[in-house]
Amino acid sequence: MNADLALAMTAPISRAAPAEATLPLVACSVCYQVQGETLIDDLTVTLDSGRRTVVLGPNGAGKSLFLRLCHGLILPTSGSLTWAGNEQADVARRHQAMVFQKPVHLRRSAAANIDYALRRQGMARDARHKRVDDALALAGLTALADRSARVLSGGEQQRLALARAWATEPQVLFLDEPTASLDPTATRAVETVVAQIHRAGVKIVMTTHDLGQARRLADDVIFMHQGRLLEKQPADAFFEQPQTAEAAAFIKGELLW
Numbered sequence: 001m002n003a004d005l006a007l008a009m010t011a012p013i014s015r016a017a018p019a020e021a022t023l024p025l026v027a028c029s030v031c032y033q034v035q036g037e038t039l040i041d042d043l044t045v046t047l048d049s050g051r052r053t054v055v056l057g058p059n060g061a062g063k064s065l066f067l068r069l070c071h072g073l074i075l076p077t078s079g080s081l082t083w084a085g086n087e088q089a090d091v092a093r094r095h096q097a098m099v100f101q102k103p104v105h106l107r108r109s110a111a112a113n114i115d116y117a118l119r120r121q122g123m124a125r126d127a128r129h130k131r132v133d134d135a136l137a138l139a140g141l142t143a144l145a146d147r148s149a150r151v152l153s154g155g156e157q158q159r160l161a162l163a164r165a166w167a168t169e170p171q172v173l174f175l176d177e178p179t180a181s182l183d184p185t186a187t188r189a190v191e192t193v194v195a196q197i198h199r200a201g202v203k204i205v206m207t208t209h210d211l212g213q214a215r216r217l218a219d220d221v222i223f224m225h226q227g228r229l230l231e232k233q234p235a236d237a238f239f240e241q242p243q244t245a246e247a248a249a250f251i252k253g254e255l256l257w
Helices: 003-010 063-071 089-093 110-120 125-138 154-167 184-199 211-217 235-240 245-251
Strands: 025-034 037-047 053-056 078-083 096-099 172-176 203-207 220-225 228-234
Touching (some): 025 063, 037 078, 053 063, 053 211, 063 096, 063 172, 063 203, 063 220, 096 154, 110 125, 110 154, 125 184, 184 211, 211 235, 220 245, 228 235, 228 245
Parallel strands (some): 096 172, 172 203
Antiparallel strands (some): 025 037, 025 078, 220 228
16 A cells, blocks of 8 residues: 555545435335336335445346446336435435446546546536645545656556545445456455545445455445346345345355356
């Protein structure tokens, strides 16, 4: 772990006063179909503030689709998604962010990538400057502020994406396999930043294929298979006593069809 990132773990995290509450997010009987094929089937779940929720399941379970539905990138075919009782997703979207497995960065410096996101939100220039500095410090990227984002390593790019998302002050941060292609050192650095963001009061909802990572990060686990939500449990209970045969097989490393 680099010195900047180690320092960020102990530094106080500045955060503006919270906006009007966005959570809980309630998905009620949500279905999502493409050309007649049901990819998400009758999904009902409530996501509350505070605890880190990790979404597990085999490839094709619908984990990424679930995050995209929650974030509002795609709309359910049927059912509803409400934020604190409000069905207007555009209102909630201002208080959430999403980081993908392969984040997209502008052909600008690391600092300029964060500044651009804040400028789009209408933040004043002086306030942006401090917020950019805080975000880079959080991610352990202060020394790389002026380096082009496109030449950063994969782990550094992912930390920059996390810093950019955190800078916009979301109440909820969706993470879709954020360490899927990273080596153990880079994975540890990303997990450290995720833990810092959680410590700042941001709700984390994250997909991963890595059971070890889920054990390290999850407070609650959602388990999906074939587009259906089969379990939602506290992480300790899920790993010690799964409630379905599919979840038990998944934990053992068996292939699910």
